[in-house]
Amino acid sequence: MGAAGIPLDDWYRLFLIPGMQNCQGTAFGAPYYIVSAPQPFELGQDVWSGSGFSDPKHGALLALLGWRENGTAPESIIGTKFINETVTAGVRRQRSISMYPMQAKCRGKEDPDLAENWHCQLLY
Structure with missing residues (x-):
């Protein structure tokens, strides 16, 4: 429960990005772009969404706006890794990033580079 007895999920969501080390270096093919302060700058001037996509399934800021304006709370966000960190080079991999305490799991022997898998x- 959160403030005034309101369930925490009604007003707060936490998304942990696997392999993301915010201060230096990354592991496991991160970073996955979902919109953060430096990401649009790093990806180029023609990208207004850090994920390179313009929908709330791929962009944390757009998901937040959809939650605030339409009441549609995000359960997951799709993180995107671009080839050579370049949007125009194409998508290298995507994966679902789950709301805590959930965890994204790959479906068996499916291709782990596709978000739908x-x-x-x-977690427990």
Whole structure:
């Protein structure tokens, strides 16, 4: 429960990005772009969304706006990794990033580079 007895999920969501080390270096093919302060700058002037996509499934800021303006709370966000960190070079991989306490799991022997092959499930 959050403030005034309101369930926490009604007003707060936490998305942990696997492999993301915010201060230096990354592991596991991160970063996955979902919109953060430096990402649009790094990807070029023609990108207004850090993910390179213009929908709330791929952009954290657009997901937040959809939640605030339409009441549609995000359960997951699709993170995108570009070839050579260049939007015009194409998508290298995508994956679902789940709302905590859920965790993204790849579906069996499916291609882990495709977002649709990931699903959210409880950590424990």
